[in-house]
Amino acid sequence: MSVKLHVIHHDDHILVINKPGGLLSIPGKGPEKQDCVVARARSFFPDLPAQPAVHRLDLHTSGIMLLARTKHAHRHLVSQFQYRKVVKRYIAILDGSLAAESGSIELAFRLDPENRPYQVLDPLNGKSGITLWHKLSEQNGRTRIEFTPLTGRTHQLRLHAAHDQGLGVPIVGDFLYGNGEDGDRMLLHSAFISFTHPGSSQTCEFTLEPPF
Known part of the structure; x- marks a missing residue:
């Protein structure tokens, strides 16, 4: 080790x-x-x-x-x-562009027991996750963004970024919810507490x- x-x-x-x-x-x-x-x-x-x-x-x-x-x-x-x-804030690079400059996301999701640790949207039985976000910059078709999660659900920021009821743009390198492959560097960073x-x-x- x-x-x-x-x-x-x-x-x-x-x-x-x-x-x-x-x-x-x-x-x-x-x-x-x-x-x-x-x-x-x-x-x-x-x-x-x-x-x-x-x-x-x-x-x-x-x-x-x-x-x-x-x-x-x-x-x-x-x-x-x-x-x-x-209070926590994260910086991420999204694998695409965003039209809006800022906003909030509230989605309820839960573990998919047949595909751990994948989380699935479930408005009825899931736990609500809330995230504030704003765009920092955009370059070469990718977006630098700041997330402020108000809750701490598993994979909350990854799901809120990727799901079409969230931002609809996954985090670069995310192999569960985006286009990355296992072993890629996921561009999500805990920047402030x-x-x-x-x-x-x-x-x-x-x-x-x-x-x-």
């Missing part, structure tokens, strides 16, 4: 990590899925609690990921996510430019 990990910030309560695309957030099932952000962080900070992750990024998503260093910090941060007190520090109660903000 490689132990390289870019730590943006650390103190007695939190770790802020720059997760590379292609690295799991937390361990999966099987020995081949044990290399992840949590495992690498634990090699540097062995006193991490058993469950330090307070949120996850998709395997192929890069950028800011927040970990707790104590059980108290974990409870505090998880509560902020549950009550939508955490704002939350209340569990120790000081002060507002913390971190920004990280995307590598694309």
Whole structure:
């Protein structure tokens, strides 16, 4: 297991990590899925609690990921996510053009048990996901966009980008919902996070430019 990990910030309560695309957030099932952000962080900070992750990024998503260093910090941060007190923004490149400059998307979707981890639109039984977006620039038939998710559903931004009831334009490199192939670099990056520090109660903000 490689132990390289870019730590943006650390103190007695939190770790802020720059997760590379292609690295799991937390361990999966099987020995081949044990290399992840949590495992690498634990090699540097062995006193991490058993469950330090307070949120996850998709395997192929890069950028800011927040970990707790104590059980108290974990409870505090998880509560902020549950009550939508955490602000997150993502940068993505879409594989096409958009006519509108900004907007919001609200779609309900759920896991397709016959095709895991694929999510399908289901207005009746799905969980609603809400995303604000605005276009940053357009070049060579592709669109740079900023997403602000108000909920944290699985594959929310990927589905909201690709589905024809959303933007109808998938994220570049997305092999589940777009035209990418497994192993492609998906151009989705966690670029900003704002939350209340569990120790000081002060507002913390971190920004990280995307590598694309």
